Amino acid sequence: MTDISRPCPHIIDTLAEEGHAHSIISKYKLVLLWSVNRFQAVTNTAKRRKISSPLCATCNLFLARPFACLHCLYIGCWDDGHVVEHLNEESHTFCVDAKTGSVLCIQCNDFIYDAHIDEIRLATLVMAEEQQTRFQVAKKPREAFKPWVPSEKDIAALEGAVAIPCQGRRGLLNLGQTCFLNVVLQSFVHNPLLRNYFLGDKHNWKQCKVENCTCCEMDKLFTEIYSEDPNPYGPITFLATTWRASAELSGYAQQDAHEFFISALNQIHGTSRGSTNVSCNCIIHSTFAGQLQSDVKCERCGNVTSTVDPMLDISLELRGKGGEVTSGENTLAACLRRFTQPEKLGPKEYSCGKCGKASHEASKRLSIRKLPPVLSFQFKRFEHKTTDKNSARKIDAPIRFPASFSMAPFTTLAMKETEKENNVPHPVHPGPDAMYEYDLFAVINHEGKMNNGHYTNFARFQDEWYRFDDDKVTPSTLGACLNSAAYMCFYVKRHLDYKPYMTPTYVLARETEAVREKEIEKEKEAARMKEVEDALLATV
Template identity: 45%
Template sequence: MEISRCGLYCSQCKDFVYDRDFDGIYNGEALKNSEIISMLQEPGQKRPRYAKWYAGNKEAAAIKAGTRLKACQGLRGLRNMGATCFMNVILQCFIHNPLLRGYFLSDQHSSKRCEVKGECMGCEMDQLFTQFYSGAKTPYGPCSFLHTMWMSSSDLAGYAQQDAHEFFISALNQIHAKSPSAKLHHCNCVIHKTFAGVLQSDVTCGNCSNVTSAFDPILDISLDLRPTKRSKSGVNKIRGLNDERNDGPNSLADCLDRYTHPEKLGTNEYNCSKCGKTGQDATKQLSMKVIPPVLSFQLKRFEHSMGASKIETKIKFPTQLDMTQYTASARKLKKSKLAALQKFNGSSNSESGSPSTPSSTSSASSLNPSLDPIPTYIYNLFAVINHQGKMDTGHYTAFAKHRGEWFSLDDHKVSLASQKEVLDSKAYMLFYVKQNLDYDFVNANKD
């Protein structure tokens, strides 16, 4: 066995080979290790893990006999119907979203059985997946989808160039609105199961240290691109999977640092409910209370403050993203570790009568408040949207991962791409999916 990638090598064939039993054992052990690491790093979390299903010999034979895999299924170009590249890139990202694909290909929303009266975006999505998995190779024109969006969102109607991110948010809202299970709160529609998270905002009073928390639902995260000087001490350096090549003043990690960094509020912006004082200093910090299965990032390249302009700065981003540092639960754990470290150092110094001793130094190192990656918060990149040209006359293209390979998607043109091309592109939107999905017992029982 090759250790770094766990590949099985046959000395007789002199090549790496696939073995069903070995693959099952490896995947089972990898899942167990992820659960153990998550439980140790988040001891208070009672999160049931998602377990993959592997077909036995009988099931595998039945699947092989009853199905036929077509080479181009799920991979198809989209016709540009007059400055509709903004829509085409979003539809391609929907098609290659693993959760949306699983939902619509399993007929959980069927256009033939839908009871929604009028224009239904869920039915349009069902038709879109049907077209992409029909085996047809010619480019597809999503006229019906465009017409339904025009009827549902009047601000998007017409042949003018639109912003891809605005179309993305509008499409999500329309699919949610026409879903049979749509609710105002705790919605179980496919959009909220896939994209919905909860952002936590903590405001700390500078006078009494009282913390007031507010929670806001989100479907995506918009990040500023303006770089700031990083501290020389390296305290804010992101550890783990966001390695040094993707760290720095022009990286996704740096954008997330700034997004979640504590900021001072103005003297008239906060009134403390505990000490009752007004006009005192306070700090505000954002973190992720609930992190969604699919993370969508918009990198804010377009500015409208001093006239319309576009930021062309290249932002480095990883293929595998560690969100541990930005979650509320992980930050709470980090604070408790830091408090334990300070308490330990205080007791050690008072007992020894000296600043530090060899024994205290070695023990304190085990209480390092930094956080290692938690498997639950590891995400894999599966789609990237790019914008070339000026703000009003530019063109949108996309990259998407399909069956382990990257493809360049430029309207009707579909071509194989390398990972280097993807990572070297000037991204406008990024899509990541959780590496380990949590199993939803509540909704599974309802279904």
């Protein structure tokens, strides 16, 4: 997306022309009003269905994410590039994403930001919601938004307030070989999505009544880390809650940081709001959940069987140990290429549904179908052979990973384009490059041997890097972080695509169940009344 400090010159020139600006802004408001009516304000499913989805003017398909040209009445799809083709053919400059209100400038080839456009977007959304959104109890229109103007009493109270500094860089005490816990908790603390969630009071441990709630422990952790106390904090209750929830992690033995990371995600998921096994929108799945697609191709008939599985992180294989690895083999990009390259399957591993027989020639390929907001990578430094339990070893090979990179080449859509274009080195992927860019914000390191090693980590706080070694917090640099012995890396999406609010499926299921119970009660009442009537008729 265009840097705010360097705004798009084309939108500035367009808004400077009074007649042209009025036309652009009018169409922009109409698109936003339609979006509110279709996706946000109308909660009744029957009413929402009456607001028809538009068709792409090129391919005549229904659009779940329509893009509208701001110069004419054209509406097209983004995935197939029809809206971009229209802008180029008609020499039009701007189009808008109806769901998010983001404006694309075809001359900049990027989504742009303009302060005036953003003010119009916010004002239009607030106005539309004020007109249509009603309170659940009173069924009255929502009161119009009014900006807060502090009174003299408010000003006096603000002037007398004492500002409490937020630390955000606080060490954690080692409670007895608990460095594995400390580094994972530090990665949680510096995760921007988790930070905004818990500091935004989305879960309050003082009001929660769930026993052994890991979300409560997370809320306590963020409260302590961002308090004014500079002394190291001991996550004793977090450790005790982990022991109760996961027996394999109990005790004071050294544990694997990745195993604790997965266990902590499951525990937070199980105790957070919106947690469900059907369609989960809890904070963990909203942050870490993506989709991994597996394509198995029969080399005999060309039949492809695809399956999609959820993922919370990606584990990557390493090559060699110590100096036995060649340069470039253990970079993050190389590991991802090995992760997504086709592999041959054994004769008994796959049976083609089209051929009807076990195929001796089949290949399997993994790709990222859906990218999560936060990507977590684990490098498999520890090897365990099933035949000999004492042959476990650690791969000390250095790993090169960047401060920022693009996941576009490893997505399912990009790989399909690569196959269509006969393995071109730089395939065309749908959407702007900003949709696939990630920035590093935390790294977990393992130092020492396999059985007596120690975990430390680096994390980014605002624009500065720090090294966390249990209770010791020291300023560091990005270069020191990139040269560390990485075991896990955490990247956050540079531009997050926020979706409009949708009622969770578990709420819809609960409402449907309540309606069904009322219908059953009515049926029972009708049956009882019929029995009474039959009894009265029998006495006549």
